[in-house]
Amino acid sequence: MKKTGKINTRTKTLIYIAAAVLYLSVIFIWGISMPKEAYGIEYSEKLLPPGWGHIFGTDDMGRDMLFRSVKGLSTSLIIAVLAAGISSAAALAAGVAAAVFGGRIDSFVNWCVDLCMGIPHLILLILISFMMGRGVKGVTAAVALTHWPELTRIVRSEVLQIRNSQYVKAAYKMGRSRLQAAWEHIVPHVLPVYLVGVILLFPHAIMHEAAITFLGFGLPAEEPAIGVILSESMKYISTGKWWLAFFPGFMLLAAVMLFDVIGESLKRLLNPGSGNE
Amino acid sequence: MKSKDGGKRGEPEKEIGLEALNIGFRYSPRKPWILKEVSLHIQAGERAALVGPSGCGKSTLAKILAGCEQPKEGAVLWQKAPLPKKGYCPVQLIYQHPELAVNPRWKMEKILTEGWEPDEKLLRDMGIEKEWLTRWPSELSAGELQRFCIARVLGPETKFLICDEISTMLDVITQAQIWQNVLKAAERNGFGMLVVTHNMALARRVCTRIIELPKLNKGLCLSGQMRIIDRG
Amino acid sequence: MEKKEKESVTGVENKWEHEKGKAPVLEVEDLTVSFGMYYKGLRRRELEVLHRLSLTVYAGEIMAVIGASGSGKSVLAHAVLGILPGNAAVQGEMRYQGGAYGEKEQKRLRGKEIVLIPQSVDYLDPLMRVGRQVRGVRGSKKMQENVFERYGLSENVDRLYPWELSGGMARRVLISAAEMEKARLVVADEPTPGLNEEMAEETMKSFRQMAERGCGVLLITHDIDLAFRSADRIAVFYAGTVVEEALTEDFQSGGAALRHPYSRAFLDALPQNGFRPIPGSQPYAGNLPKGCLFADRCPMRSEACGREIKMREVRGGRVRCIRDEI
Numbered sequence: 164m165k166k167t168g169k170i171n172t173r174t175k176t177l178i179y180i181a182a183a184v185l186y187l188s189v190i191f192i193w194g195i196s197m198p199k200e201a202y203g204i205e206y207s208e209k210l211l212p213p214g215w216g217h218i219f220g221t222d223d224m225g226r227d228m229l230f231r232s233v234k235g236l237s238t239s240l241i242i243a244v245l246a247a248g249i250s251s252a253a254a255l256a257a258g259v260a261a262a263v264f265g266g267r268i269d270s271f272v273n274w275c276v277d278l279c280m281g282i283p284h285l286i287l288l289i290l291i292s293f294m295m296g297r298g299v300k301g302v303t304a305a306v307a308l309t310h311w312p313e314l315t316r317i318v319r320s321e322v323l324q325i326r327n328s329q330y331v332k333a334a335y336k337m338g339r340s341r342l343q344a345a346w347e348h349i350v351p352h353v354l355p356v357y358l359v360g361v362i363l364l365f366p367h368a369i370m371h372e373a374a375i376t377f378l379g380f381g382l383p384a385e386e387p388a389i390g391v392i393l394s395e396s397m398k399y400i401s402t403g404k405w406w407l408a409f410f411p412g413f414m415l416l417a418a419v420m421l422f423d424v425i426g427e428s429l430k431r432l433l434n435p436g437s438g439n440e
Numbered sequence: 441m442k443s444k445d446g447g448k449r450g451e452p453e454k455e456i457g458l459e460a461l462n463i464g465f466r467y468s469p470r471k472p473w474i475l476k477e478v479s480l481h482i483q484a485g486e487r488a489a490l491v492g493p494s495g496c497g498k499s500t501l502a503k504i505l506a507g508c509e510q511p512k513e514g515a516v517l518w519q520k521a522p523l524p525k526k527g528y529c530p531v532q533l534i535y536q537h538p539e540l541a542v543n544p545r546w547k548m549e550k551i552l553t554e555g556w557e558p559d560e561k562l563l564r565d566m567g568i569e570k571e572w573l574t575r576w577p578s579e580l581s582a583g584e585l586q587r588f589c590i591a592r593v594l595g596p597e598t599k600f601l602i603c604d605e606i607s608t609m610l611d612v613i614t615q616a617q618i619w620q621n622v623l624k625a626a627e628r629n630g631f632g633m634l635v636v637t638h639n640m641a642l643a644r645r646v647c648t649r650i651i652e653l654p655k656l657n658k659g660l661c662l663s664g665q666m667r668i669i670d671r672g
Numbered sequence: 673m674e675k676k677e678k679e680s681v682t683g684v685e686n687k688w689e690h691e692k693g694k695a696p697v698l699e700v701e702d703l704t705v706s707f708g709m710y711y712k713g714l715r716r717r718e719l720e721v722l723h724r725l726s727l728t729v730y731a732g733e734i735m736a737v738i739g740a741s742g743s744g745k746s747v748l749a750h751a752v753l754g755i756l757p758g759n760a761a762v763q764g765e766m767r768y769q770g771g772a773y774g775e776k777e778q779k780r781l782r783g784k785e786i787v788l789i790p791q792s793v794d795y796l797d798p799l800m801r802v803g804r805q806v807r808g809v810r811g812s813k814k815m816q817e818n819v820f821e822r823y824g825l826s827e828n829v830d831r832l833y834p835w836e837l838s839g840g841m842a843r844r845v846l847i848s849a850a851e852m853e854k855a856r857l858v859v860a861d862e863p864t865p866g867l868n869e870e871m872a873e874e875t876m877k878s879f880r881q882m883a884e885r886g887c888g889v890l891l892i893t894h895d896i897d898l899a900f901r902s903a904d905r906i907a908v909f910y911a912g913t914v915v916e917e918a919l920t921e922d923f924q925s926g927g928a929a930l931r932h933p934y935s936r937a938f939l940d941a942l943p944q945n946g947f948r949p950i951p952g953s954q955p956y957a958g959n960l961p962k963g964c965l966f967a968d969r970c971p972m973r974s975e976a977c978g979r980e981i982k983m984r985e986v987r988g989g990r991v992r993c994i995r996d997e998i
Contacts, residue, residue: 171716329541332508337555337593338528351545493869567951583740583953611740612896616941616949641897641944 176428183421187240190418194237202230202387210399213406220406222395232411234387236418242299243368246306250368251361254311258318259353262326263345272319276312284309288371289380302381306368314360318353325352355433363426366419373415389415456519457484457632458505458531458600464513464659465500474500475511476659480651484519484599487626487633489643492653499536501653502604502636506533518600528555532593536605538585542577549573552588556595566591566621583614590618594625601626604636619646694730695769697857697888698752701726703764705744705751709958718761719957721747723912723965725764726983726990729857729888734879736891736899736920739909743954745892746791748909749861752890753788754778769856783808787850789860795846796834802845803830811852819848823878843871847878858882859890864898876902896942900924908935911954911965918989931991934966964993 205225213220219228261272279287292305325331326349334344375381376390384391389411396407458481465475474497482488492498503509505516507523516523518531535541542551552558552573563570566587577585586606593601603622607615623646626633637643643650705722721744729735739745750756752766754775766773768781782788788795796805807816820830823844829837837845843863850858860879864872879889879902893899899906899920906923907914915932922929927939940946952969955961961968967977976994983992 173716329535329537330543333533333535333541333589333593334554336506336508336529336532337595338526339554340526348543494865567953579956581954581956609740609894611743611894611954612938613941613949614740614953616943616947617951619947620949639943641942645943645947 173432176432180425180428183425186421187418190233190414191237191240194234194240197230197234197237202226202234210404212404213410219410220404222392222407223399228392228406228410231387231392232389232414235389235392235411236414238299238382238386238388239369239372239415240418242303242306242372243365245303246310246368246372247361247364249303249307250310250364251314251357253307254314254360255318255357257311258315259322261315261319262322269319272315276315279309279312284371285374288375289378292375292380297381298383302372302375305375305381306371309371310364310367314357314364317360318357321353321356322349325349355429359426359430359433362422362429366422366426369415369419369422455484456481457486458482458634459517459520460501460505460514461517462514463501463504463511463516465497465504465509465511466659473659475504475657476513478514478653478656478659480656482600482632482634485630485632486649487635487647488649488651489635489637489647490651490653491637491640491643492657494638496653497657497659498636498638498653499604502533502602502634505634506531506602508533528595528597530597530599531602532598532600533602533604534586534589534593534606536608538582538589538609539577541589542585544577546577547573548575548577548580548588551577552592555592556597558591558594562591562594562625565624567617583610583618586610586614586618587621590622590625594629596629598629598631600632600634602634602636605638607642608637608639615642694732696728696767697731697769698727698729698773698890699767699770700728700752701765701767703727703748703751703762703766705747705756705763706761707757708759708761717958720960721912721957722751723960725913726992727890727907727914727917728990729890731856731886731888732883733904734883734889734891734902735905735907736893736903737907737909737914738893738896738899740894740954743909744912744957745894745909746861749788749859749890749892752859753782753786755782755788784853785856787853787855787858789846789850789858789863791862791865792842796842798834800833801831802834802837805834806830806845806849806852808849808852815852816848819851822851823848824874843875847875851878851882855882855887857888857890859892861892862894863891864893864895872898908932908938910934911960912957913965913992914983915966915993916989916991922989929987931986931989932966932993933970933972937969 203226205221208217208221208225210223211217211221211225217227217229219232221227222231257272257275261269287309288305290305291308292301295301295304328348331344331348334348335341339347372381373388373390373393376388377394378390379394381390382388384395392411393408393415396404396411399407460478460480463475463478464473466473478501490498490501500509504511507516507525507529523529523531552568568584568587568591572580572584572588580588590606601622607618610618619642622633625631633647635643635647640650702724703722703726704720704724706718706720708716709719725748727735727737727748737745737748747756747760751760751762756762768777768786771777773781778786796802803816806819807813816830817827820827825841825844825848829841829845834842834845847863858879863875863879876898879891883889883904891899891903900923903920906918906920908916908918916930916935918930918935923935923939927936930936930939937950941949950969950971955965955968961978962980963978964970964973964981967973970977972995974995979994981992981994983990985991
């Protein structure tokens with residue numbers, strides 16, 4: 164059938180992933196290496212619409228919106244990486260412990276998962292961030308502490324499934340110790356699922372960081388953060404200054420969706436059921 | 441069935457091998473017993489067949505005898521002692537579906553040498569070709585995979601082999617090939633076997649004694665309409 | 673149904689004539705089914721699971737296809753019904769009752785005149801009570817009760833969900849679903865695993881009843897004894913193709929009447945016969961040899977075996993082999 168000329172699904176997926184990684188890493192590196200002057204205050208250029216001088220326009224203090232958005236988004240990415248890292252490490256530990264030890268530990272982990280998922284997400288985020296004194300620390304803690312339950316569940320079920328597989332049982336019978344079997348059979352099996360889970364954590368983390376900052380429970384107003392930018396832009400949206408909300412909002416959306424694309428594509432590729440389509 | 445002509449090699453035949461003492465098994469206290477008061481003795485070098493209709497607990501008993509599943513009642517003894525929990529087990533189990541019994545992420549060579557290092561002669565006897573060693577499990581047929589699953593447990597420490605329908609999924613020529621190889625290995629290493637099968641012709645061909653599970657088992661036979669009865 | 677006369681040599685030709693007198697329900701000619709698969713990262717290749725397979729099912733007979741599990745027999749069933757997955761490519765020709773049988777016809781006829789008895793209850797809707805599923809769109813409550821009674825399913829079974837059925841009951845429910853329609857062709861994919869002997873017999877009896885009503889039954893199984901006991905004709909499946917179609921008697925009479933060297937080797941390897949295997953193994957679907965698929969294991973091969981080999985009629989059977997003295 165269709166053999167020649169057409170790019171197959173797998174190649175297409177890899178191209179998507181490469182594009183997404185490129186976009187995100189450009190923003191990340193550009194944001195980190197950006198000097199403060201790039202988005203400094205310049206009262207002579209207040210509220211300019213998008214044009215050649217300022218592609219995304221400027222805000223009420225004459226700050227360039229392109230540089231602010233990039234800087235803000237890269238801050239969001241850093242927080243997301245930190246939070247996802249902590250969350251996923253906790254999820255891995257809890258999931259593996261629940262599956263391997265079972266019994267009381269399993270019920271305790273499940274109880275924590277249910278507890279965490281039972282409270283409305285945003286309220287929990289706001290509470291934790293508020294308690295930790297807001298700022299980068301508060302936001303990171305809030306996002307990190309609320310995103311582990313789902314991944315824990317995934318890791319737990321994967322470990323359980325593989326632990327009861329025939330080849331792991333055969334390995335025990337052939338004299339492999341529990342540790343050896345875990346390292347040789349279980350970890351390599353759980354790793355890809357876990358990685359997909361971690362990548363799918365990022366968009367959530369970014370969105371929630373922006374959300375609590377927008378509501379005023381996150382990063383302080385002087386920090387260039389997407390949430391801050393968006394909440395400031397609300398004041399001007401009724402006077403027709405659309406670019407203040409549109410471009411930063413669009414960049415946030417793009418970043419979130421691209422992470423989602425990477426995660427979902429990897430999931431399809433690594434799943435034997437759909438991997439051959 | 442009464443012919444015991446497997447005893448050409450002399451006295452070790454009489455040695456007591458695998459014993460099941462009043463085995464009882466069910467999945468939970470609310471479920472009916474699948475196995476109840478099942479006792480059997482198989483001598484160390486003997487080849488016995490375990491037969492019975494599907495759903496009568498043959499596979500469950502095989503797993504229990506191999507130590508892969510713990511019985512709820514009774515005990516399994518190998519030469520008068522419980523099966524070791526750690527280290528290489530003298531009683532090994534081979535499964536019906538070889539593709540489930542190998543790690544799909546491992547190359548065949550690694551799978552083969554997980555428990556011990558088979559020598560070339562054994563590989564030749566089992567009909568395992570050199571070039572298969574560098575392949576992934578998904579690139580081999582069920583019959584080829586099953587040869588690996590058998591070879592990897594034929595180490596010198598294996599004293600008893602439990603074969604749970606190991607040739608049911610294979611074509612008849614592969615089935616005959618594999619059984620000839622297994623019988624040859626059993627002859628050479630002197631291990632005993634319990635062959636779980638529903639194929640009477642095969643049981644008669646391969647074994648020296650036939651054990652009918654339904655006659656031993658006081659538990660509920662799960663086939664047919666039984667399930668509707670216990671729903672009440 | 674009329675029993676075929678068990679005469680040797682002279683009778684053989686007539687027997688075949690007798691079969692020929694019946695109308696073929698399904699004719700499959702040179703059916704090739706391949707699946708696109710990835711290997712080594714991004715390269716795609718085609719795995720030929722069925723390879724130029726030819727097969728005929730006549731009205732009023734049970735035609736058994738025997739071969740190893742996992743060798744692609746189910747793919748044949750799914751190809752006949754037209755329910756292959758998206759990455760499958762189909763070549764070759766099929767005819768239904770002498771007429772065209774393409775995608776359009778498959779869609780129109782399946783579930784009505786052509787029914788599948790699938791391998792497992794997974795094919796039933798898990799959220800619908802089985803009684804309603806068996807009645808389907810056209811069946812009536814009374815018809816369903818009749819069929820259930822015939823298959824020994826008690827009245828309350830009709831209120832159960834598929835997951836509440838035991839293996840044997842599930843099988844009978846699937847068969848009674850097929851009975852509800854006025855089927856002309858029944859494709860049964862491994863209908864007996866999970867059944868005890870009596871129930872397997874019972875299932876076969878119901879297939880025989882269907883055949884007697886003029887239905888063609890294509891029975892796909894790995895259980896050779898079952899095929900020997902209940903089929904009228906047997907097709908031997910090897911490496912994705914049918915190497916021989918023969919009357920069941922040809923197998924039971926010791927193999928001398930068989931035409932293909934694989935069929936004989938196959939018979940010889942049965943535990944109740946010689947239990948003597950020939951060396952070698954079936955070729956891999958991704959790497960099929962040209963010409964005869966059995967050539968590398970055949971004791972009688974010649975150079976000509978490397979060429980394309982057609983299915984031909986020999987002594988009242990059909991065989992894919994070029995030797996003169998078969």
